[in-house]
């Protein structure tokens with residue numbers, strides 16, 4: 074047994090002071106007032122201790138685009154051209170090394186579980202690898218080495234886009250994403266298996282990439298497992314979906330049976346009142362990725378309206394323009410302030426819920442994200458003595474702290490980060506080496 078001694082910890086719906094969190098076999102076994110008579114190992118945690126953060130939406134390889142897409146006009150299309158160029162040079166070995174460093178960066182930021190929305194399945198020309206899930210297995214290995222749990226959201230991606238006249242075939246640079254049809258996707262998907270730190274989930278990339286008649290086969294295969302889908306991130310998606318089907322993307326997914334409490338709509342930026350009502354009444358989660366949505370100029374989604382309609386909110390860092398889930402939680406409130414001209418749209422405890430328990434539920438880990446007996450022992454100590462946080466009320470730390478204020482991270486009872494350093498990985502060094510190597514080859518004119 075290990076006792077984590079906390080001056081302040083987020084227990085239940087608020088901060089408790091002077092508590093001991095007792096951990097055994099990766100689970101919290103007790104949360105009790107501090108006692109100085111303890112036989113077990115005692116670890117003192119600084120600052121305020123929060124439950125583990127869930128990053129509900131990640132594309133690990135997009136991390137290599139950070140700080141490289143703002144020249145040449147810096148438009149969405151600049152970004153996308155760079156993304157495809159990078160995707161071309163990935164293979165399982167490189168993918169594992171890049172994702173390991175990216176996931177380690179996440180753990181440094183307090184993330185104890187990541188949902189990897191994974192669509193780079195095959196070799197660059199679209200040929201399956203000898204193990205058709207070699208790339209997914211690379212992601213699994215990366216998460217294990219980085220020390221966090223993974224929900225592998227293996228993605229069905231069939232079409233190159235949706236114009237007014239219907240779907241277009243995959244472009245050459247998209248061929249490695251595709252399985253042909255939803256049945257072939259499901260056959261490959263069924264070969265993946267859970268393990269102690271990995272859950273297998275699935276994703277419909279978007280209504281742009283998966284035609285309507287293919288969606289029900291994905292939904293049927295997935296059953297009770299997590300299902301994620303990019304939804305209405307850009308206005309153009311709504312326009313072409315309406316033109317072709319006469320339905321909004323949300324209405325299409327509802328008709329296809331894809332909405333429900335096991336489903337998470339990622340972005341949910343440009344919605345009609347009926348879309349919001351459908352997502353809320355079906356208890357579909359909405360995953361906001363504010364730091365990405367502002368980087369890509371997507372817009373600001375109706376977070377308060379979705380919450381009020383009944384949609385649980387969670388958070389993701391998506392393309393990793395930054396990996397700072399505290400900043401994403403804060404941006405949920407700050408973006409609402411900008412559009413509503415009102416403060417206090419989300420209470421601090423609602424931000425904690427989105428960052429922790431709601432994200433874990435969206436990823437299929439209902440036993441994580443709260444500090445209470447029986448739950449997984451995921452703990453994140455955020456310092457209250459840095460230049461950013463000094464003087465803050467611990468209950469409002471999400472409004473002041475940054476990822477760099479995370480001091481200690483415990484995942485399933487294992488100490489993965491302490492003193493702001495990863496236990497086994499030189500994170501900045503590995504990011505630098507791996508990303509430079511990728512771009513050297515991606516920008517090679519051959």
Ligand SMILES: [Zn+2]
Nearest residue numbers: 132190303391
């Ligand atoms: Zn995404």
